[in-house]
Amino acid sequence: MIGHDTVARMGIFEETAKLLGGVLRGHEPLVGGVSARVTALDLALPDGGARRVVIREPGAAEWKGPGRQTARREFDLLGHLHGAGLPVPRPLLVGEDGEQPFFVMEFVEGTRDLPPNGPARMAELLACVHALPLEHAPALPEREDPIAGLPEFLGPDRAQLRARLAERTVELTPRRTFLHGDFWPGNVLWRDGEVVALLDWEDAAVGDPLSDVACCRLELRYVVGASGVDVFTRRYAERSQRNLGELPIWDAYVAAAALSSMGQWGLSAEREAHMRREAEIFLGEAFRALMM
Secondary structure, three states: OEOOOOOOHHHHHHHHHHHOOOEEEEEEEEOOOOOEEEEEEEEEOOOOOEEEEEEEEEOOOHHHOOOHHHHHHHHHHHHHHHHOOOOOOOEEEEEOOOOOOEEEEEOOOOEOOOOOOHHHHHHHHHHHHHOOOOOOOOOOOEOOOHHHHHHHHHOHHHHHHHHHHHHOOOOOOOOOEEEOOOOOHHHEEEEOOEEEEEOOOOOOEEEOOHHHHHHHHHHHHHHHHHHHHHHHHHHHHHHHOOOOOOHHHHHHHHHHHHHHHHHHOOOOHHHHHHHHHHHHHHHHHHHHHHOO
16 A cells, blocks of 8 residues: 655656656546546656556545545455456555545556447446355445435426326345446447456445446447447346346436436536437336336
C-alpha cells in the first residue's frame, strides 16, 4: 500500500513510477466513465524498456460519495478476480491515505468498439461472472430490491406507472450471485473479436443476476438496437441456464434509474436525447410485460 497527503497529482504519478521501478515519461487521461478519473502513465524502465500502467481514482462523481472505501474494495476485488482467471487488469498498488484515494493497475491494450459478435460474447462473459463463487471474495454490498426502489425512480411525473405497479403483486425469487454492477459495452475491451478485459468494478455487489442482465440489455439497446439485445438475452439464458421470467421488473428498474440520472452523465444533447427515447421505449415494454 502507498499513501499520499496533499502531494500534487504529478507527484503521485512520479512516486508511482518510482515504486514500479521506472521513471515517469508521460501521462494522458483515459475514458473512465463519470464516476472515476482514469490516467495512463508511461514509464521508462532501467533496461531501456517501457511500461504503461493506469491510475484509477474512484469517487469523482458527487453522488458516489467518498472514494476511499471504493478504491480499496476495487483493488482487492481485482486481485481476487485476476486470481480466478477472469479477464481483468492486474492490480499493482493502492493509495488510500490521501485526499484522493487511488489504485494502480496494468494497462490492457484493446478497443471499446463492439465487434459483430459482441452481444453474444458479452452474454458468455456475464454468465461466467455470475458463476463465480462468493466464498473467499472480498465483502460486497447487497444490490437494492428493484420493487422497493422502482417507485422512487419513476417519480411523481409518472403517477400512472406508479399506480399500475402498485396494483400488481410482484415477488422476486431470492438470488445471491456475484454482480459486476455496471455491465455495459463501455466497460469491455476487445482485441480481434475477443474480450481482453472487463473494467470498472466500482459498483460490484451481491444480488440478483438479472440486474446485470437488464443493465446490459438497456445499454445494448442504445448501441445495436432490439436485435442485438435479443441475441445477448438468448445467449445468456443458454449459457447460464437461468430462468429469465422475472427480467421485466429489472428492465423497468434500470430504465427508470437511467432516465432519472442520465442528466448527470455529461452526455451531448444529441446522445442524451437518443438514449432517453430508447429508455422510454424499454420502460414501456417492461411495464407491458409486467402487466400481462
